[in-house]
Amino acid sequence: MRTVAIIQARMGSTRLPGKVLADLDGRPVLALVLERTAAAPGLDAVAFAAPDLPRDDAIADFCARENVVCVRGSESDVLDRYHRAAAQLRADIVVRITADCPLIDPEVVGRLLAFRADNDFEYAGNATGALPPGRNRFPDGLDCEAFSAAALALAHGEATDPYDREHVTPFMGRDERLRRGVLEAEDDYGNERWTVDYPEDLERVREIVERLGRRAGYREILGIQPRRT
Numbered sequence: 001m002r003t004v005a006i007i008q009a010r011m012g013s014t015r016l017p018g019k020v021l022a023d024l025d026g027r028p029v030l031a032l033v034l035e036r037t038a039a040a041p042g043l044d045a046v047a048f049a050a051p052d053l054p055r056d057d058a059i060a061d062f063c064a065r066e067n068v069v070c071v072r073g074s075e076s077d078v079l080d081r082y083h084r085a086a087a088q089l090r091a092d093i094v095v096r097i098t099a100d101c102p103l104i105d106p107e108v109v110g111r112l113l114a115f116r117a118d119n120d121f122e123y124a125g126n127a128t129g130a131l132p133p134g135r136n137r138f139p140d141g142l143d144c145e146a147f148s149a150a151a152l153a154l155a156h157g158e159a160t161d162p163y164d165r166e167h168v169t170p171f172m173g174r175d176e177r178l179r180r181g182v183l184e185a186e187d188d189y190g191n192e193r194w195t196v197d198y199p200e201d202l203e204r205v206r207e208i209v210e211r212l213g214r215r216a217g218y219r220e221i222l223g224i225q226p227r228r229t
Contacts, residue, residue, distance in 0.1 A: 003113065003146075004091035005037050005046045006071075008078055008168075009099035011055045015197050020099045021058055022202055025209045029196065030062055032102040032214060039215075040109035043095065049085045051075035077165045083156040086149050094152055096145040096168060100196045102205055105218045109144050115183045116146045123147040123172040126183040129190035136184040141194030142218060145169050151178050189222060 009020045009030060021028040030048075038046045047069040050059040056072070063070035071085035086094050095113065097104055108126060116124040124147070129140025151172050155164070159171040172178055196202050208221055 001092045002044050002090055003042055003093040003095065004086065004089045005040065005043050005095040005097055005109070006049050006082055006085050006089075006091075007033055007037060007046065007097045007099055008049045008081065009033075009056075009059050010051050010075060011058060012051070012053070012075065013100075013197075016199060016202065019196055019202065021062065024102060024202075024206060025214060028062060029102050029202075030059070030099055031066070032209070033097065033099050033104060034066060034068065035214060036102070036104050036106055037095075037097050037109065039106035040095075040113075041106070042110055042113040045069075045089055045091075047071060047085055047089055048099075049073070049078070049081040051081075076162065079156055079159060079165045079168050079171075082168055083152055086152055091149055094147055094149060096147070098143065101141045101143055101194070102196060103139075103141055103194045103208065103216075103218070103221065104144065105138075105142050107217055108138060108142050112144055112146050112183050115181065119181050120179060121146075121181040122151040122178040123169070124181045124183060125169070125173065127185065127190075129192060130195075131190065133188065133190060135182070135190075136186065136188045137190030138185045139189045139192035139194050139218060139222075141192075141196075143195075147172055154178070189218075192222065194221070 052072040073081040125145040127135040127137045155171040164171045
């Protein structure tokens with residue numbers, strides 16, 4: 001059973017263009033996403049899925065320097081990028097990570113993989129601050145999903161809505177033919193925001209890394225308070 005994490009990344013963010021290569025502790029944001037993802041237990045490989053536009057050549061260059069596979073394709077059809085990347089890497093299980101989550105926690109990724117396997121789910125995701133209250137959510141920015149190559153192929157073959165193609169997993173998350181599950185945290189941390197969409201988000205992540213280092217887990221991060229400005 002080959003398990004591959006695929007990190008989607010693009011330079012064309014409308015809210016913070018080029019954020020994935022912004023400086024974070026002397027290296028690009030992508031470097032921390034890669035480091036932390038690769039540290040997750042249960043993974044056999046990590047790859048990137050990037051658009052095939054000229055502006056995204058910088059992501060491919062980063063991957064070449066890091067000796068990491070980068071599969072490129074349509075900017076809007078991210079589902080197709082994932083399907084082709086999974087096939088190229090011969091994945092049985094795919095973990096979806098987004099490059100705007102530099103504090104992705106290896107422990108949480110490992111827990112999600114175990115949760116999926118223990119329950120034989122074809123699709124599993126973790127509850128985060130991106131969801132409305134009502135669950136014990138992880139901080140927004142620890143988002144990860146795990147699904148079988150068969151579930152990915154089903155979505156790729158049948159999803160037609162542009163939203164489903166862009167966001168990869170909504171079709172899987174609602175298709176009743178698939179066994180699905182949601183991993184919850186031990187408490188509701190959904191009001192914590194660690195994803196990077198705006199300049200202030202990036203500054204917050206920079207502060208966390210400066211104070212705690214590159215390997216801090218989410219419990220340690222929860223213990224610090226933002227500096228007063």
